[in-house]
Amino acid sequence: MARTLFHKVWDLHTVRALPNGQTQLFIGLHMIHEVTTPQAFDMLRARGWTVRFPERTIATVDHIVPTRDQRRPFLDVMAEDMLAALERNCRDAGITLLDLSSGAQGIVHVIGPEMGLTQPGMTIACGDSHTSTHGAFGAVALGIGTSQVRDVLASQCLALDPLKVRRIRITGQLARGVYAKDVILEIIRRLGVNGGAGYAYEYGGDTVERMTMDERMTICNMSIEGGARVGYVNPDQVTFDYLRGRRFAPEGDAFDRACAWWSSMASDPDASYDSDVIIAADAIRPTVTWGINPGQSVYVDERLPGPASGDSGSIAEALAFMGFSAGDAITGTRIDVAFVGSCTNARLSDLREAARVVRGRRVAPHVKALVVPGSQAVRAAAEREGLDRVFTDAGFEWRGAGCSMCLAMNPDKLEGREICASSSNRNFKGRQGSPSGRTLLMSPAMVAAAAVSGHIVDVRELTDVH
């Protein structure tokens, strides 16, 4: 019977059906970091359990690491304690830790793919919501909570409810200045922040098929913001070309055999879906969020909705928090901070696009602008291309790898009512460290355009944009 990739991977990793209707699913790769693991390891120790598959577990540090001064011990005692606990736990359990001295440290969803750990047909779990990123490779990748981290450490399994599958096909040509970030913001705007509840999202269509792996990762990354438990793209030649030669990818004949198997895991052409959505790519314009969830967005040349045009409670609350009024233009909104970073948009291609906008320009005097590469490898590659100089010459700060201002569990925080043009993935109240701080989500190129203009501007009005 024709099946989707989701069902093939799910069936292949099913250990057994549980009496409560859930499935016990084997997890091929468990990625861990410093924030959601200390308690999980404590719970393990309290029960006298050990890590079942240390060789299927890999650790890095990202959320709490400072990005300006990464010398140990960290000035923040709590951050230092968290990192020390991870080091101790990994040492005791025999888990590989890619720490700050490894040259391979970075945001967990950036380093997995770039090292070839993330491969098609896998099940992957991590104690971070945006684990869906890894679905870009045709993996079923699940963000989990601390007690589930404990379960995976102890058993390499998770108890999960089955999901329905929604196919989302993006068709046609993206216009100049429109990026993968705009595509996923469009999907979330149309289907809603809870529209994906109970679903896996399968992204396809000729637009997605033409996308690079970096672009596919940006789309899958924000699946969770649309309520979907996982998001994925069927593996194809683009996937295989990306993986060839990476540190943990198969080599030689084994790689060719792997490609054949990976291909077989793609959804069958006649597979049926629980839901089917088609979105025209050429209608999408550069997009900016104006509210307090990622579904509250407008095209850069649109005006903000009023309470009458939708869910009045949520729109009214968002307008009040953001200090906006119905009918305001988003263009021209003055910003205080510009942030290029996060697991959504801090890969080399993101930095290149931002640099194309910044080159030869200066950050507006009132704006604090920072670029935080997603990993040490991204940082080194960008420096080999001279991108660091492009940014610093323009007045950006060039930082060490980490989550930084995506969630501000480190010194990179908004202050007071500051407004941040951000390439990250969440604009919830207080997400960037200040309870009253305001976040506008957009593509890295749009962040760069806002940084040099001092306010939100249509990146298409600036030169050098593809």
Ligand code: SF4
């Ligand atoms: S960049 Fe943000 S979303 Fe991504 S792993 Fe870090 S905190 Fe989570």
